[in-house]
Amino acid sequence: MKAPLIHRSPMPGLGLSMGITLTMLSLVVLIPIGALLLKGASYGPAGIWETVNRPRVWAALFLSFRLSLVAALFNLVFGVLLAWVLVRYRFPGRRLLDAAVDLPFALPTAVAGISLTALYAPTGAFGSLADQIGWKIAYTQWGILIALIFVGLPFVARTVQPVIEEIEREVEEASATLGASRLYTLRHVILPMLMPAALTGFALALARAVGEYGSVIFIAGNIPLVTEIAPLLIIIQLEEFNYDAAAAIGIAMLLISFALLLAINLIQVWSRRRIGHV
Amino acid sequence: MHIEIDAISKSFGATAALHPVSLAIPSGALVALLGPSGSGKTTLLRILGGLEYPTSGRVLFDGQDATGLTVQQRRAGFVFQSYALFRHMTVFDNIAYGLNARPRGTRPPKAEVARRVTNLLDLIQLPDIGSRYPSQLSGGQRQRVALARALAIEPRMLLLDEPFGALDAKVRKELRQGLRDIHDTTGLTTIFVTHDQDEAMELADLVVVMSGSQSGGRIEQIGKPQDIRARPASAFVRDFIAA
Amino acid sequence: MSDATFRPATEETPLARRLLITLVVLGLGLLVLAPLVVVFVEALRQGVGEALASLTHRDAWAAIRLTLTIAAISVPLNAIFGVAAAWFITKFDFRGKAVLITLIDLPFSVSPVVAGLCIVLTFGANTAIGGWLVGQGYPIVFAMPGIILATMFVTFPFVARELIPVMIEQGRTEEEAALTLGAGGWRVFWTVTLPNIRWALLYGVLLCNARAMGEFGAVAVVSGKIRGQTATIPTTIEMLYQEYLSVAAFTLAAVLALLALVTLLLKTLLELRHADQLAATHRH
Numbered sequence: 156m157k158a159p160l161i162h163r164s165p166m167p168g169l170g171l172s173m174g175i176t177l178t179m180l181s182l183v184v185l186i187p188i189g190a191l192l193l194k195g196a197s198y199g200p201a202g203i204w205e206t207v208n209r210p211r212v213w214a215a216l217f218l219s220f221r222l223s224l225v226a227a228l229f230n231l232v233f234g235v236l237l238a239w240v241l242v243r244y245r246f247p248g249r250r251l252l253d254a255a256v257d258l259p260f261a262l263p264t265a266v267a268g269i270s271l272t273a274l275y276a277p278t279g280a281f282g283s284l285a286d287q288i289g290w291k292i293a294y295t296q297w298g299i300l301i302a303l304i305f306v307g308l309p310f311v312a313r314t315v316q317p318v319i320e321e322i323e324r325e326v327e328e329a330s331a332t333l334g335a336s337r338l339y340t341l342r343h344v345i346l347p348m349l350m351p352a353a354l355t356g357f358a359l360a361l362a363r364a365v366g367e368y369g370s371v372i373f374i375a376g377n378i379p380l381v382t383e384i385a386p387l388l389i390i391i392q393l394e395e396f397n398y399d400a401a402a403a404i405g406i407a408m409l410l411i412s413f414a415l416l417l418a419i420n421l422i423q424v425w426s427r428r429r430i431g432h433v
Numbered sequence: 434m435h436i437e438i439d440a441i442s443k444s445f446g447a448t449a450a451l452h453p454v455s456l457a458i459p460s461g462a463l464v465a466l467l468g469p470s471g472s473g474k475t476t477l478l479r480i481l482g483g484l485e486y487p488t489s490g491r492v493l494f495d496g497q498d499a500t501g502l503t504v505q506q507r508r509a510g511f512v513f514q515s516y517a518l519f520r521h522m523t524v525f526d527n528i529a530y531g532l533n534a535r536p537r538g539t540r541p542p543k544a545e546v547a548r549r550v551t552n553l554l555d556l557i558q559l560p561d562i563g564s565r566y567p568s569q570l571s572g573g574q575r576q577r578v579a580l581a582r583a584l585a586i587e588p589r590m591l592l593l594d595e596p597f598g599a600l601d602a603k604v605r606k607e608l609r610q611g612l613r614d615i616h617d618t619t620g621l622t623t624i625f626v627t628h629d630q631d632e633a634m635e636l637a638d639l640v641v642v643m644s645g646s647q648s649g650g651r652i653e654q655i656g657k658p659q660d661i662r663a664r665p666a667s668a669f670v671r672d673f674i675a676a
Numbered sequence: 677m678s679d680a681t682f683r684p685a686t687e688e689t690p691l692a693r694r695l696l697i698t699l700v701v702l703g704l705g706l707l708v709l710a711p712l713v714v715v716f717v718e719a720l721r722q723g724v725g726e727a728l729a730s731l732t733h734r735d736a737w738a739a740i741r742l743t744l745t746i747a748a749i750s751v752p753l754n755a756i757f758g759v760a761a762a763w764f765i766t767k768f769d770f771r772g773k774a775v776l777i778t779l780i781d782l783p784f785s786v787s788p789v790v791a792g793l794c795i796v797l798t799f800g801a802n803t804a805i806g807g808w809l810v811g812q813g814y815p816i817v818f819a820m821p822g823i824i825l826a827t828m829f830v831t832f833p834f835v836a837r838e839l840i841p842v843m844i845e846q847g848r849t850e851e852e853a854a855l856t857l858g859a860g861g862w863r864v865f866w867t868v869t870l871p872n873i874r875w876a877l878l879y880g881v882l883l884c885n886a887r888a889m890g891e892f893g894a895v896a897v898v899s900g901k902i903r904g905q906t907a908t909i910p911t912t913i914e915m916l917y918q919e920y921l922s923v924a925a926f927t928l929a930a931v932l933a934l935l936a937l938v939t940l941l942l943k944t945l946l947e948l949r950h951a952d953q954l955a956a957t958h959r960h
Contacts, residue, residue, distance in 0.1 A: 161770040167861025175760035187794035240700045261936040263890025265910040266929040270711040325517035331504040331685035332511040333531030347521040366787020368893035386789035405793045412785040486682035504685045
């Protein structure tokens with residue numbers, strides 16, 4: 156017998172909670188996203204393709220995705236190291252550092268944007284150092300990269316930390332009793348256990364970076380085809396009242412987001428099946 | 434391998450876990466460390482395996498001071514209470530782990546590793562589960578895999594921490610016999626920790642009864658099961674065995 | 677040999693440890709702490725007096741008032757949603773729960789600019805709904821309602837995500853017990869459920885608020901950034917920055933940075949004191 160849509164239950168509040176949930180979800184999230192998809196549908200796949208298939212748009216999408224990928228990869232490596240150090244080691248200031256990891260989450264993007272620019276511009280503390288060796292950071296793709304690293308930093312660390320905390324010491328000890336060196340143990344026993352969480356964090360960091368606007372827009376330089384990110388392109392189209400074009404690019408970005416979301420869910424399903432947990 | 438424990442003691446900070454104990458274990462014996470929780474038996478086992486460092490005293494393997502040997506160097510097959518199988522590896526890879534972890538020079542070729550793993554799977558009477566994952570096994574099966582994994586490295590001794598603890602009575606009985614068989618087949622010096630006196634008495638050649646106290650765990654009596662039953666050395670032993 | 681030379685099997689060599697710690701501290705310091713410090717350095721570049729004076733400027737003040745208003749409206753609304761959704765999902769059994777949860781999480785994976793775009797395409801003056809509302813004198817886009825909707829969109833999941841794991845872990849038995857004792861629905865909620873989830877709720881509200889006040893991308897699209905009317909603190913920061921009023925821009929930024937630090941502080945305090953009543957794992 157097929158499971159009913161909703162099990163009858165003496166719990167109160169079904170009508171009210173379901174009503175509020177579905178109404179607000181529709182109003183705030185589903186209808187607006189639906190409007191975007193509808194706009195794209197009315198534009199037609201041919202129209203969307205025609206808009207997206209211009210050099211400037213491709214360049215922006217490609218730039219956003221490529222730099223986000225590099226930033227997320229950096230955060231993958233650094234995030235795992237960070238999580239390991241925060242969970243396993245004891246040193247003065249550890250608590251402070253742990254709290255600092257959340258800063259990119261808590262700091263508004265515009266604030267991050269202008270301060271990163273101030274830091275890495277040729278007049279800034281780091282920028283002037285780099286300038287001396289001829290390395291321009293702000294207003295180049297390097298600047299965008301650093302901003303994207305900043306916003307994605309907490310994702311991997313925060314998803315991996317709980318997993319490290321739950322590693323049974325006995326498993327590490329078992330590996331040692333079987334003759335494995337510490338490095339071998341880290342590579343073959345510990346790292347695989349962290350991989351699903353690390354990959355989830357990676358995908359989250361990637362998704363965040365691709366859509367990032369505020370932290371990047373100041374440091375980017377915004378030169379079309381060189382340092383122009385996709386979200387900026389949408390805004391430019393809107394300012395010129397090219398709603399169709401804006402919708403087309405928006406849908407392209409939405410598809411990337413959905414693909415990443417799907418990837419995350421698949422990772423979690425796969426990992427649950429394989430090792431019984433995420 | 435003949436093991437000698439020479440005045441080993443262990444303190445964790447201010448807490449005394451083990452009062453200085455001394456013990457001689459003949460080669461090839463099946464020994465039970467029997468006692469209630471807090472008697473220091475697991476601590477003693479872990480010291481033998483190199484997972485803890487004694488506060489004082491020495492451990493001798495075949496007459497040689499082994500106290501300074503690292504865990505990796507000891508080649509003590511250790512079966513943990515929770516089995517500690519590698520969840521992300523198949524049973525085959527778990528058992529093969531110790532062999533694959535050896536440095537390139539001493540690592541056996543893949544065919545040899547496969548042969549040994551197959552033999553061990555036969556020994557633990559689970560020939561078909563090589564490609565399964567630990568999460569797909571029952572408790573009893575996991576215990577046997579943990580045993581096979583420890584045996585794969587050709588250890589000098591076998592150390593088991595409450596090997597039958599989390600299993601139901603019927604499975605326990607089967608595994609007890611299994612451990613006895615494996616011990617007789619391999620001839621390894623085997624030491625297991627338990628709080629179950631039936632288990633200790635039934636399985637072991639030599640029983641070491643331990644008790645806990647403020648100044649750490651201590652050995653109450655060492656002897657063959659029938660001797661301990663007939664002549665308990667103290668009130669504690671008498672009460673513990675009778676319980 | 678002394679105890680000091682023994683290295684447990686589950687630890688790396690002291691050298692490796694020191695190296696990793698240095699690497700991590702350096703990395704965090706350069707990437708995260710330096711930008712934070714710069715905000716305050718730039719704000720105070722011409723002294724505390726100048727900084728404070730810039731805050732009293734009319735545009736800054738209007739921005740602060742608007743941002744506070746927006747937060748005061750959108751955060752409670754999202755909190756209500758979060759509680760309702762968490763109650764619906766955790767107290768009842770129905771098919772499609774996973775789908776619902778994914779839909780609630782959707783705003784997290786959508787770019788804020790795309791979010792703003794969606795609101796514009798739904799309620800903009802050139803759409804059916806939007807056109808009618810403008811005619812009635814209730815414009816959405818380029819006005820406060822639009823900003824509120826956009827803010828709610830981007831902060832939508834925060835409260836729900838914090839409540840759902842906690843409520844799942846706490847189960848239904850206490851509520852069921854209250855029912856058997858004759859308590860009605862609202863009483864059960866206020867006297868049994870709410871006390872159990874108050875810290876998780878506070879945590880979620882804290883995060884929701886921080887994000888609501890700091891939202892930039894979505895608001896930039898939706899608000900039209902009309903000076904003195906629809907300019908929030910973040911868009912005003914952008915405006916001041918682009919007009920080279922560096923001290924004013926960074927002072928406003930410092931205000932938000934202080935808010936962020938207070939949020940982090942309260943968040944840490946909650947995690948230390950009430951870890952057992954917060955979401956078991958934090959997956960952002």
